[in-house]
Amino acid sequence: MNLNSKIAIVTGASSGIGAEFSKMLVEQGAIVYGLARSEDKLDAIQQNLGQNFKPVLMDISNAEALEKWVHSTFTNKHQPDVLINNAGVAYFAEIDRLKLSEWRAMIDVNLSGVFYLTKLMVPLMKENTSHCHIINIASIAGLLGNPSMSGYNASKYGVRGFSEALFKELRYHDIKVTAVFPGSIATNLFSDIDSVEEHPNMMQPSEIADTVKFLLETPDNYLINEITMRPLNPKNPEQ
Ligand SMILES: NC(=O)c1ccc[n+]([C@@H]2O[C@H](COP(=O)([O-])OP(=O)(O)OC[C@H]3O[C@@H](n4cnc5c(N)ncnc54)[C@H](OP(=O)(O)O)[C@@H]3O)[C@@H](O)[C@H]2O)c1
Numbered sequence: 183m184n185l186n187s188k189i190a191i192v193t194g195a196s197s198g199i200g201a202e203f204s205k206m207l208v209e210q211g212a213i214v215y216g217l218a219r220s221e222d223k224l225d226a227i228q229q230n231l232g233q234n235f236k237p238v239l240m241d242i243s244n245a246e247a248l249e250k251w252v253h254s255t256f257t258n259k260h261q262p263d264v265l266i267n268n269a270g271v272a273y274f275a276e277i278d279r280l281k282l283s284e285w286r287a288m289i290d291v292n293l294s295g296v297f298y299l300t301k302l303m304v305p306l307m308k309e310n311t312s313h314c315h316i317i318n319i320a321s322i323a324g325l326l327g328n329p330s331m332s333g334y335n336a337s338k339y340g341v342r343g344f345s346e347a348l349f350k351e352l353r354y355h356d357i358k359v360t361a362v363f364p365g366s367i368a369t370n371l372f373s374d375i376d377s378v379e380e381h382p383n384m385m386q387p388s389e390i391a392d393t394v395k396f397l398l399e400t401p402d403n404y405l406i407n408e409i410t411m412r413p414l415n416p417k418n419p420e421q
Pocket of ligand 1: 193194195196197198199200217218219220221223240241242243268269270271272291319320321322363364365366367368369370371372
């Protein structure tokens with residue numbers, strides 16, 4: 183896909199890798215609708231990226247609000263080409279300490295939010311005569327379970343199953359679906375979680391955005407349906 187003039191939706195655009203995806207897409211000439219709950223951060227990103235970044239104040243776990251926005255924004259003359267389901271939250275605790283509110287937040291945002299928005303985008307993408315691409319940002323936690331991560335793991339394994347099914351369902355409609363499984367990235371996702379050891383060799387958001395650009399720019403009949411990325415040397419044994 184040539185990203186110039188394409189219409190993209192990025193959830194979780196207010197920080198971390200979502201902000202970096204938005205920058206990469208605007209730099210390639212795309213129009214980006216960036217969804218998140220933090221108005222101030224979205225506005226600051228628009229100041230930086232210009233009018234082709236369109237801030238959308240949205241909680242993606244609110245299915246009704248998403249439906250209203252999609253129906254008032256897109257038509258058969260203004261159709262989405264790219265959807266990056268990126269917004270996510272993480273709470274880590276052993277099962278007997280994981281709060282119900284934390285479990286619900288991870289399932290509501292990381293999994294149900296992906297379903298709500300994708301369900302609304304797919305009919306528009308099916309009508310689009312150009313090829314479209316849905317990218318779901320899962321995590322290495324969608325492939326490997328670990329102690330204290332049961333809720334996060336469950337939500338991200340869910341994203342993997344959802345993506346695998348959709349890739350097979352939508353390929354004959356010229357809609358690509360890719361699930362992305364990154365290891366640790368230097369963002370604020372885990373900053374409130376004491377048990378997560380941040381380290382100097384985490385991957386950089388710009389590196390993940392470069393890979394997503396590559397995925398989007400592959401030839402029309404060439405699909406990378408899953409991709410895993412890791413820091414080569416996450417914890418230098420000398421440190
Ligand atoms: N950092 C890592 O090591 C890592 C590794 C693998 C996968 N991931 C995945 O990468 C994705 C992005 O995370 P990040 O690392 O860039 O963390 P981040 O900087 O904390 O970004 C998370 C984004 O999600 C948005 N968000 C959270 N809840 C939302 C909601 N209900 N509605 C709309 N937006 C919401 C946040 O915006 P607001 O707070 O403004 O709503 C923020 O823009 C997540 O899915 C995460 O699971 C991260």
